[in-house]
Each structure stands twice: as C-alpha cells, then as structure tokens.
Amino acid sequence: MKKTKIILILVLMLMLIFTACAQQTPVEEPDVEEPSSEEPVEEPEEIEKLSIAIVSPSSINDFAFTQSIYDAMLALQEEYGEDTIDFVYSENMFIVDDAAAAIRDYAASGYNMVIAHGSxxxxxxxxxxxxxxxxxxxxxxxxxxxxxxxxxxYEAASHEGGYVNGVMAAMLTESKVIGVVGPVETGDAKLYVDGFVAGVKATDPDIEVLVTYINNFSDVALAAETAETQIAAGADVMTGTAQMVVGAIGKIQENGGYWFGTQADQADFAPDTVVASQVYHWEVVLKEMIGLRSEGTLGGQSFVANLANGGQVMAFNPNIDIPEEVMEAAQAAIQGIIDGTITIELP
Amino acid sequence: MISDLFSLTVLLGIISSGIRLATPYLFASIGEAFSQRSGVLNLGVEGQMILGAFTAFYVVMNTENLLLGVLAAMGVGALMGLAMGFVSITLQAQQGISGIGFYLFGLGMSNLLFQLLVGTVETVSGFPKVPLPILSDIPVIGKLFFDHNILVYLAFLLVPIASFVLNKTNLGLKIRSVGENPEAADSLGVSVSKVRYFTTIFGGAMSGLSGASLSIALLNVFQLGMTAGQGFIAVALVYFGAWRPWGVLAGALLFSLVNGLQLWIQVLGINIPSEFAVMMPYILTIFVLTLSRSKYGAPSALTKPFEREG
Known part of the structure; x- marks a missing residue:
C-alpha cells in the first residue's frame, strides 16, 4: 500500500510541475536590432509556390493563440490563392517533444516553411x-x-491593444474596479496585461486593477473562480488572456459586466459581454517573410505585429452600444500609439 | 494588507469559492472511494471526468435537456468504469498503469470528439441556481449555502448517503469485505468480481457526473483539457480522507478553501508571487498526504487482483 501512496504522491508532484510550468516557458529577451516591420507591406508580389506547416500548442479554434495563426494562414491563402500557398497544421502540440518531432518531420518531408507557433x-x-x-x-x-x-x-506588440482595451475599460467601469485573469506572468500574456493596466491608469489613476495569474492555461474552473473572486471584490469590467478565460467570460456575463478580449475576436463567444478584442493579424508579418523568402532570404530577421503595421487590429463588437466618448477615446489611443504621441509605460 | 483577509466579504467569498470548487471533487472522490474500498484503484478518474464533461455538454447543446445530459455523462463514465473493471478485475492487469491508460484515452477521445462534433468553444444554458425556499432567506448564510445549482446540493448530499451505504448496509458490508479480505468474502458466497464491477462502474458514473457538474452546471462551457488534473486531485482526496466519505468531504473542502484563499490573496494584492499562491493547495495536499498517519489503513486488498484458488 505504501507503494500506491508513493506513486500517487509522485503523480501529484508531476501535476504540480505541470501547473507551475504551464505552457509558455519564459524566453530570455535578447538585444535585437530594430524590428524591420515598421512600414506596412504593399501589393502582394509574385511569390514562389509555398507549402507551409504550422505547429501549435492548442487547438485552431481556441478563440485565442492558435486560432490567430490559423486565421492568418486562411487570410494568406485567400490573398495569394490556394494554388500558391497550401498549408497543413499540427495542433494541440502541448508536449514540446512531440512538437519537435512534428517540426522535423515537416521540414524533412518537403515543406518550404515551418511555423513553430509557441515560444x-x-x-x-x-x-x-x-x-x-x-x-x-x-x-x-x-x-x-x-x-x-x-x-x-515574430511577436506581437500586444501591450498596444492592451492599452486601448484599458482606456475603454477605465471609461466603462462604474465600480472603479477592474479584474484581469492571466495565465503566467511572462511573455505575451504579461505584455498584454501590463499594457492594459497602463491604459487604465493613464485614463483614471484611481481605478483599482486586480491582476491574478492562475499559472495554468487550461483550468477553466479556476479561471471562473478567479472571476467570481474579482467580481466579489467589486470588479464590473474584466479582461484576460489564454484559452481558459472562457470560464471567466461566462462569470462576468452572468453578472452583467463587460469583457475585453485579446488574441482573437471573442465577441462571437459572448455577444452581449465582449466590448472589444485585440485581434492579431499574423498575415502581415508572414507576408513579409514570404516576400523575403521569394527574394532568397530564408530567415534571420524578426518582426513585430503592431497597430501601426496592421498586424494588430482592434475589433469592436457591433452588438454593444459603446458610448461615443469611449469610442473616441479608443480611436485617439490607437492613433496616438501609431503616431508615437502615446508611449506606453511598462513596469 | 494581510488584515484585509479577515473581512466578511473575503470570508464569504472564500467559503463560496470553496463550495463551488469542491463540488466536482466530491462526486469523483466518493465514486473513487467506493471503488478503492472494494480493492480497485482507478487512476482513470480524470479521463472519465473529461469525457463526462464533454458528453454532458454535447447532449445539452443538442437537446437542451439537462437531465439527459447528466444521464449521458454518467452513462459514459459508467462504460469507462466497466472497461476499467474488465481490464483490472477480469484481466487482472496492473491497476495503476491501466488507470493512466484510461486517463489518456478519455482526454484524447474528448479532444477528438470536440473537434469533430463541436469545433469551437460555445456556451450552453446549464443548471440554474435554485435558491432553497426559506433557507436561502437566512441572512448571510442563506446566500452562501442555499443558493446553488442542484448538482452542488447533490454533491454534498452524496456524502451522508455514501457514508450510510458503506457503513450501514449489506451492500456496504460486501464492498468493504471484498476490499479487506476477498478470500473470506468469497468463501461466504460474496462474488468478489461482481462487487468490484459494481463499484468501478459506480465510480465511473460518479466521475462522469463530476465532469457534467463542470460543463453544464458550474461553467456551462466545454474547453479542451478543462478538467486540468482535477481527477488526480480527486484520487488524492480519497487517500486524504482515509477512504471515508466524511474524510473525503473534509479533504475536498480544505483543498478548495485554500484554493479560494489563494485567489483572494492575489486579488487583495498581498505580496506573494502568484506561482507560489497557486501552488498552495497542492503543496498542502501533498504535505498532509505525506504526514497522515491515519488510524484507518488502506483497504488491505487495494490494487490486488483476486483469483479464486482451486
């Protein structure tokens, strides 16, 4: 019996590791030269026929991270035609070893471009x-x-859309308390959350922003309970990032509050609750890569999707009657970020 | 700001979080307690839960019939319990390993079916809150304890029922004797296999119900991998509760209350790294599990297949 107990403890510890490490490993931010994606790309030039493979940690319809790259591929295909670009994907490659095997297999079996969509x-x-x-x-x-x-x-300047969301959230909250549900305090999630908080504070420094990282990408129940907790602490407007937030959206919806989305347009999921979503349009950066590749450059550069180059777009939910001054403030924030008149102060 | 933790809002918040979070654990752990008391360790609870969660969600999405959703989830869980029973009782396979197999099966199957049949994250209208008459009008306590959906009440009601069945009924006696001394039970004419099949199937049904309590009662949504290891915690809680329903209740509440507490710690801005806060309930469970020197031992025949001699 001792043995079973030991096995059980081992399993528990293993889970603890999973919870703790979650999905995205922190990436060291090296010093890089200025990203070369400042000017938007013009007309699609003639490109060689490309077979592209995507490897991604969650599912293509997760309303979040993986869906954003999948939608981008569809957009590319639409633009260049299915004859020029065909693509395949391996989703739910949560286990890095499996993903590595898939990446190698794709490269070996003749795909011209393999996208590893996960830090x-x-x-x-x-x-x-x-x-x-x-x-x-x-x-x-x-x-x-x-x-x-x-x-x-490639990466997204997700603090930019976060900032715009934050500006709007600050104007919509009546309780002056805003809740944020994040997965892990690193990478894209942290960047978005920090941008969001900066947007709120720039609009109204007195607003209290409750940020909770649940260190998990899949625990919908815990995300929901986090939302319940923040709502009990007064939050009437919320945001969050990663695929487990569907639990949190459900709770703010039940309580008649507002939600701000990121990574993909979440308005379809909760049409009466999601005010605006920051949507990634990776096709903008992918097009630059494809263009460079057809000129013979196979890699070696890094790109940023941001509001200025259209790699990030704010999607406002038409079902929600957003007050005019809120809409104006959002547009002003977008313009200000593009012009460079707004600098987002990150902690 | 530690003192903020002791306000009424926070206290009530922690308790209500605890009650909601404990609900799925109660179903799954009590089912698992039955199966372990009869001598079968089922590590596949997580797989049964997630497949149950998907089944309930899918049925409700298509029929809008909540009862049917619950029954379907229990049915799928029971089928997986039956399969687990076949592998571990009839084929006498190593139980820990086959349980892990069933976990992976349930997880993979729920992913596959979700992609094929649903495709994208959607909500359903699940069990509404049912405030109990009179009781829910009691100030403070009423809202806290008597304003939940029906599966929450059912989960807590299951504890005394399970305890009664295990300790006071003929069936409970059979289950316990089969788990403690199958040879003796067999010689008295109790069919060891039959009893064990019953408990694994019952355990599976409870795990399925546990999944349903997430997908059509507490969250009303299905997302890939949404049980996120809760099935394994449920197994741990059986050990924690020393194979007794009331002990399981204590464990489930402790784990869930600490989880509720850590959420409040983060919300109140108390300066503890979120990574650590999130670990608290797990660490506590491992800690108590390691230290527990229960006066009740594990069922003697747990994980031991029974083979009739001669």
Missing part, C-alpha cells in the same frame, strides 16, 4: 533548423532568431 518551441527549433538549410522556420512569439539565417522570429 516553448525555441530550443527545439535551434537544434532542427541547421539540419534543413533550404527550409525557412518561423518562431513566435519571440524576437530571437538564434542568429541563424533560416529562422524568422
């Missing part, structure tokens, strides 16, 4: 890329290309 895939990519000098790899969300000339890096 946790970095070290695998670093190992695999040199073996396939003819294949372009894209790694997101990060800025690190490991100095290899067949790896592109």
């Amino acid at each position: 946790q895939y970095g070290s695998s990519l670093q190992e695999i890329a040199p073996d396939f000098p003819e294949v372009s790899f894209a790694w997101g969300t990060t800025v690190d290309t490991f100095g290899q000339d067949n790896i592109y890096a």
Whole structure:
C-alpha cells in the first residue's frame, strides 16, 4: 500500500510541475536590432509556390493563440490563392517533444516553411533548423532568431491593444474596479496585461486593477473562480488572456459586466459581454517573410505585429452600444500609439 | 494588507469559492472511494471526468435537456468504469498503469470528439441556481449555502448517503469485505468480481457526473483539457480522507478553501508571487498526504487482483 501512496504522491508532484510550468516557458529577451516591420507591406508580389506547416500548442479554434495563426494562414491563402500557398497544421502540440518531432518531420518531408507557433518551441527549433538549410522556420512569439539565417522570429506588440482595451475599460467601469485573469506572468500574456493596466491608469489613476495569474492555461474552473473572486471584490469590467478565460467570460456575463478580449475576436463567444478584442493579424508579418523568402532570404530577421503595421487590429463588437466618448477615446489611443504621441509605460 | 483577509466579504467569498470548487471533487472522490474500498484503484478518474464533461455538454447543446445530459455523462463514465473493471478485475492487469491508460484515452477521445462534433468553444444554458425556499432567506448564510445549482446540493448530499451505504448496509458490508479480505468474502458466497464491477462502474458514473457538474452546471462551457488534473486531485482526496466519505468531504473542502484563499490573496494584492499562491493547495495536499498517519489503513486488498484458488 505504501507503494500506491508513493506513486500517487509522485503523480501529484508531476501535476504540480505541470501547473507551475504551464505552457509558455519564459524566453530570455535578447538585444535585437530594430524590428524591420515598421512600414506596412504593399501589393502582394509574385511569390514562389509555398507549402507551409504550422505547429501549435492548442487547438485552431481556441478563440485565442492558435486560432490567430490559423486565421492568418486562411487570410494568406485567400490573398495569394490556394494554388500558391497550401498549408497543413499540427495542433494541440502541448508536449514540446512531440512538437519537435512534428517540426522535423515537416521540414524533412518537403515543406518550404515551418511555423513553430509557441515560444516553448525555441530550443527545439535551434537544434532542427541547421539540419534543413533550404527550409525557412518561423518562431513566435519571440524576437530571437538564434542568429541563424533560416529562422524568422515574430511577436506581437500586444501591450498596444492592451492599452486601448484599458482606456475603454477605465471609461466603462462604474465600480472603479477592474479584474484581469492571466495565465503566467511572462511573455505575451504579461505584455498584454501590463499594457492594459497602463491604459487604465493613464485614463483614471484611481481605478483599482486586480491582476491574478492562475499559472495554468487550461483550468477553466479556476479561471471562473478567479472571476467570481474579482467580481466579489467589486470588479464590473474584466479582461484576460489564454484559452481558459472562457470560464471567466461566462462569470462576468452572468453578472452583467463587460469583457475585453485579446488574441482573437471573442465577441462571437459572448455577444452581449465582449466590448472589444485585440485581434492579431499574423498575415502581415508572414507576408513579409514570404516576400523575403521569394527574394532568397530564408530567415534571420524578426518582426513585430503592431497597430501601426496592421498586424494588430482592434475589433469592436457591433452588438454593444459603446458610448461615443469611449469610442473616441479608443480611436485617439490607437492613433496616438501609431503616431508615437502615446508611449506606453511598462513596469 | 494581510488584515484585509479577515473581512466578511473575503470570508464569504472564500467559503463560496470553496463550495463551488469542491463540488466536482466530491462526486469523483466518493465514486473513487467506493471503488478503492472494494480493492480497485482507478487512476482513470480524470479521463472519465473529461469525457463526462464533454458528453454532458454535447447532449445539452443538442437537446437542451439537462437531465439527459447528466444521464449521458454518467452513462459514459459508467462504460469507462466497466472497461476499467474488465481490464483490472477480469484481466487482472496492473491497476495503476491501466488507470493512466484510461486517463489518456478519455482526454484524447474528448479532444477528438470536440473537434469533430463541436469545433469551437460555445456556451450552453446549464443548471440554474435554485435558491432553497426559506433557507436561502437566512441572512448571510442563506446566500452562501442555499443558493446553488442542484448538482452542488447533490454533491454534498452524496456524502451522508455514501457514508450510510458503506457503513450501514449489506451492500456496504460486501464492498468493504471484498476490499479487506476477498478470500473470506468469497468463501461466504460474496462474488468478489461482481462487487468490484459494481463499484468501478459506480465510480465511473460518479466521475462522469463530476465532469457534467463542470460543463453544464458550474461553467456551462466545454474547453479542451478543462478538467486540468482535477481527477488526480480527486484520487488524492480519497487517500486524504482515509477512504471515508466524511474524510473525503473534509479533504475536498480544505483543498478548495485554500484554493479560494489563494485567489483572494492575489486579488487583495498581498505580496506573494502568484506561482507560489497557486501552488498552495497542492503543496498542502501533498504535505498532509505525506504526514497522515491515519488510524484507518488502506483497504488491505487495494490494487490486488483476486483469483479464486482451486
């Protein structure tokens, strides 16, 4: 019986590790040269026929991270035609070893470009890329290309949309308390949350923003309970990032509050609750990579999707009657970020 | 701001979080307690839960019939329990390993079915809150304890019922004897296999119900992998509760209350790293599990397949 107990304790500890490490491993932010994505790309130029493969940690319809890259591929396909671009994907590659195997398989079986859509895939990519000098790899969300000339890096300036969401949230809250549910305090999630808080504080410094990281990407029940807790503490407007937030959206909906989304347009999920979503349009950065590739550059550069280049777009929910002054403030914030008149102070 | 923790709002908040979070654990742990008391360790609870959660969600999405959703989830859980029974009782396979197998099966199957049949995250209208007449009007306590959906009441009601069945009925006696001394039970004419099949199937049904309590009562949504390891915690709580329903209740409440507490700690801005706060309930469970020297031992025949001699 001792033995079973030990096994059980081991399993529990294993789970603890899973919870603690969650999905995105922190990525060291290396010093990089100015991202080269400032000007939007013009007309689609003639490009070679491309077969693209995507490897991603969650599912293509997660209303969040993976859906954003999937939607981008559909957009690319629409633009260039299915004859020019065909793509395949491996979703739910939560286990990095499996993802690495998939990346290698795709590269070996003749795909021109393999997109590793998850910051946790970095070290695998670093190992695999040199073996396939003819294949372009894209790694997101990060800025690190490991100095290899067949790896592109891409990330989103998610603090920009976060800021705009924050400005609107600050104007819509009546209780002056706003709740935020995050997965892990690192990477894209942290960037978004920090931008959001900055937007709120710039609008009304007296508002209290409750930020809770639940260190988990899938525990819907815990996300829901976090929302309940924040609502009990007075929150009437909320935001959050990663796929477990559906639990939190449900709770703020029940309580008649507002939600601000990120990564994908979440208005379909809760049409009477989601005010606005920051949507990633990775196709903007992917187009630059594809363009460079057809000119013979296989990688070595990093790109940022932001409001200025259209890699990030604010989607306002038409079902919600957003007050005019809130809408104006949002537009002013977007313009200010694009012009550079607003600088977002991150902690 | 530690003192903020002792306000009434926070206290009530922690308790109501605790009650909601404990609900799925209660169903799954009590089912698991039955199966372990009869000698079968089922580590596949998590798989049964998530498949139950999906089934309930899918049925309710299509029929809007909540009772049917619950029954379907229990049915799927029971089927998985039956399969677990076949593997561990009839085929006498190593129980820990086969349980892990069933966990992976349930997880993968729920992912596959979700992608095929639903495709995207959606909500359903699940069990509404049912304030109990009179009781829910009691100030403070009424709202806290008597304003929940029906599955929450059912989960807590299950504790005394399960305790009664295990300790005071003929069936309970059979279950316990089969788990403690199957040879003796067999010689007295109790069918060890039958009893064990019954408990694994019952345990599976309870795990399915546990999943349903998430997807069509507490959250009203299905998301891939949404049980997030709760099934394993449920197994741990059986050990924690020393295989007794009341003990399981204590464990489930402790774990859930600490979880509620850590959420408040973060909301109140008390300066503890969120990573640590989130670990608190797990650490506590491991700690208590490691230290517990219960006066009740585990069922003697737990994980031991029974083979009739001669």
